[in-house]
Amino acid sequence: MVRVQVLGAGPAGGAAALTALQEGAAVDLFEKSPFPRQKVCGEFLSPETIEILDGFGLASLFLSQAARMPRVQLYFGEKEKRGILAEPAYGLSRSALDSLLLETAVSRGARLHRQRAAPSPGAVVATGRLAATRKGKRLFGFKAHFCGPQNDAVELFFLDGRSYVGVSPVEKGFTNVCGLAPEEALQECKFEIDEYLARQRILRQRLEPLARQGDWLTSGPLVFEHRFESPELNEVYCAGDALSFVDPFTGSGILSALLTGREAGRAAAQGLPCSEYRLRCRQRILPPFRAATFFRKALSEGWGWWLAPWAPLSVLFSLTRPKI
């Protein structure tokens, strides 16, 4: 029997483990953090996610927990744009989603090793973002859950060229507030996120009726990059953020992680060459990565700021996510 080693039990590792099991392989799943665990993440799940989860037989369990988001509201400073998504998106905390994938994989026979592991040839590497090595202007992410009145929309507040905050529903009536800002802007407030958010009028008004549950989590520095051309990946099946970390405003990172994780699990179980696996991922992930990079640059240069409110939402949405 083929034995597949999967490093990391985030969405990419969970999807890889479940797919390898479906392919008839034995799975060793390594996870260094205790579960369930929180992650700095907007916890917005693109509509296509349901199709992948359905393939694992998890759609109804997922739907019984997740919040539904049929609407989107974008704020560019004082300008506002509202729309209806072609299909509803979902909100589920990472502690619930990642545990669902991990527990299902274990219940189907994956052997869980609660430890950090080093990759060996043929392993699925789904260990998340690489540590940032680049110097210069650094971005940090932050997140907390709030209770109070819940909206059925994903709301994105673009505060200036480089910062934005998402407000969206998750399970049990909670609201996720998650954002990204330059280090220097956060340092001005000594990383007091409440103070940072209160400086923005529209956001301050939006958050007024909500009460924060627990501390802010922060994460960074964040670097958006992909490793499709990295020859050192010729011996492993690299998936999720470890392969490509896209700007989170797209809300497509988890979808990409599930997608590449699924492909990696299948490729590892079938013994497909790693280079061929990576080429398949590149064809699906690189176009939306490039679109996201273009929109991010447009926003930070200032002219996207004026263009974006008039661009059709459906086009922005579909250009920034992979086809499954």
Ligand SMILES: Cc1cc2nc3c(=O)[nH]c(=O)nc-3n(C[C@H](O)[C@H](O)[C@H](O)COP(=O)(O)OP(=O)(O)OC[C@H]3O[C@@H](n4cnc5c(N)ncnc54)[C@H](O)[C@@H]3O)c2cc1C
């Ligand atoms: C601020 C912010 C907001 C975001 N918002 C959204 C959003 O709203 N929607 C969306 O779709 N995406 C969002 N993303 C992106 C999303 O979080 C990632 O794309 C997703 O987590 C990638 O999943 P992954 O499985 O590749 O990695 P991870 O979720 O990072 O999982 C990696 C796992 O590997 C484990 N690990 C690491 N090293 C080892 C090792 N050596 N051995 C064993 N275990 C190891 C870690 O403990 C971790 O559990 C956001 C990201 C940020 C930073």
